[in-house]
Amino acid sequence: MNANQFGEPVSGKTVSARVSPAGGLDILSRNEVARLRDASGSGLHQLLRGCALAVLTSGNLSDDPGTMFGKYPDFDIQVLQEDRGIKIELKNAPEQAFVDGRIIRGINELLVAVVRDIVYVSTQLEAGAFDLDDSVGITHAVFEILRNSRILRPQIDPNLVVCWGGHSISRDEYEYTKRVGYQLGLRAMDICTGCGPGAMKGPMKGATIAHAKQRRKGNRYIGVTEPGIIAAESPNPIVNNLVIMPDIEKRLEAFVRLGHGIIVFPGGVGTAEEILYMLGILLLPKNKGIPFPLIFTGPKNSASYFEQIDRFLRLALGDEIATHYKIIIDDPAAVAHAMVTGIDKVRNHRLDNKDAFFFNWALDIPLPFQQPFRPTHEAMAGLALHRDRPRHELAADLRRAFSGIVAGNVKEEGVRAIEQFGPFVIDGEPEIMRALDDLLKAFVEQHRMKLPGGTAYEPCYVVRT
Missing domain, CATH: 3.40.50.450 (Rossmann fold)
Structure with missing residues (x-):
């Protein structure tokens, strides 16, 4: 059974409520509300639902996101536009987020942050406000998101x-x-x-x-x-x-x-x-x-x-x-x-x-440090783990190699790719690759990296010869 931050079991009991946002989100446009309610592939509702459930189960000690969705399958959230501003309607929300039927203030504020950031980022991307193909543009996007969150x-x-x-x-x-x-x-x-x-x-x-x-x-x-x-x-x-x-x-x-x-x-x-x-x-x-x-x-x-x-x-x-x-x-x-x-x-x-x-x-x-890395076979083959390269470039590729190797051992999509297409082929110095493997094995032995079914670590790649 899952537990909260105080070691108490999470009961699975639910509360439905309509709450007023706390913490600086007063109004949204009709278009923004509509996108948050849109459950289609192009809408934001599924993203909102997942992030909101994470906030409402704040302090949960499980690191398996599927567990919470399994415990609260009927949970839903809707953002409503009303005459005096917006309301957040929660249906079958985790009881732990409430005290005597009223949502905890801090959780309310985090819930508002979820709505705020999901709306802001999607709206700015749709409007083409961020140039994500340019380094300066990406830094600008990071700045604007942080400024909008009132953290700066x-x-x-x-x-x-x-x-x-x-x-x-x-x-x-x-x-x-x-x-x-x-x-x-x-x-x-x-x-x-x-x-x-x-x-x-x-x-x-x-x-x-x-x-x-x-x-x-x-x-x-x-x-x-x-x-x-x-x-x-x-x-x-x-x-x-x-x-x-x-x-x-x-x-x-x-x-x-x-x-x-x-x-x-x-x-x-x-x-x-x-x-x-x-x-x-x-x-x-x-x-x-x-x-x-x-x-x-x-x-x-x-x-x-x-x-x-x-x-x-x-x-x-x-x-x-x-x-x-x-x-x-x-x-x-x-x-x-x-x-x-x-x-x-x-x-x-x-x-x-x-x-x-x-x-x-x-x-x-x-x-290259700013662009998302998706560890496909093609992307992993493009890495070059050699010490004759500029050190900052090697450090960046080592990070990508870690990401890909973990995906091939742990993440469902990566494991399936290895089963379908065989091991990744990586261009790397044998000494570096051995040291990397030794590090990953130590992580498994120290329970810092969990492999499916408790299996031993096995490389999901071969070194290009």
Whole structure:
């Protein structure tokens, strides 16, 4: 049986209600309402329904989106246009989102964020407002989505720490993320994560206690997600600013543009992909000299995880890669101190270069980092994992290789493709590929990567000879 964030079973009981939106969504056009109600393939209703159910089951500990749809098959949501603004009609919604028949305020706000972002992105795309074939155009799209969500706030000194890590981590690792968040909160840092459980919730939870101790108000607990992830990683209850980006790549760019530094906790393959994405950007010659603190940390029993990551990065990208990150084990105060010191350098650099505090315009993020990667056989064959390439290009292709290999082992579409067309053929150095396999095997052994039926990891590719 599924449980909520307090370990209580999710009963499957439902409530139907008509609620007034809280948190800044007053009116929609008739066209926008019609699209949200449209359940056809070109409409937005199915997307709205899935994201809304994720929000209404906020705090659910299951990472299987199908479980929630199975538990609430009759759930529906409609946005209604009325004389005094819009109403959100919920039918057979999870009871856990209500108290005495009234929707919880925080969940109401997250529900509004879902409606807001789905409507805004679809309307802008339809109007051709975003040029998604151009690097500058994509960054503009990320900026506009974040601005529309009211997350970008001027006149605030840099203090936003992005935290990455697994949504399914050990209890010891989760408790450690809370301790780090607590130390960050004592130092007036705000938190931005992927909005889900595990390493995305822990830092926020620790920071809330520290912020309360410091009598600090206006705290930001920002959650950045995308439609393909939100159902499996429902927003945790602490998130007070939620934004849904159109895809994974724009989500990653949002983290980098919003944040003033990044802390990486233990995770799985997704976390490894995020590390490679960030390092690929920092390795770009145009970004040389731009400060951006990047810290890997975990409790003592997670030290081997970062040792393996570090070995792989040094082998593939050279020992110099380690100058772009710090590894701090089992010392939350040292992590927070290092982050504050790094963010001070960010602040001074932006003052010197007249760059905004609320959006990182200076970092160059080229088009290949911004475009979604679909791991088809053709796309995987186009990768080149060789150390004679520019390191930022190799880092980007390593991230894509991780994505494809995981898809071929775990995701239904990828497994079917391997069964139908055979293994991927990858152009890669044998030493790099062996190291990559060793890393993935370690993830499986440490239960950081779940394979169907509990099978052992087997490569879903061959190296081109």
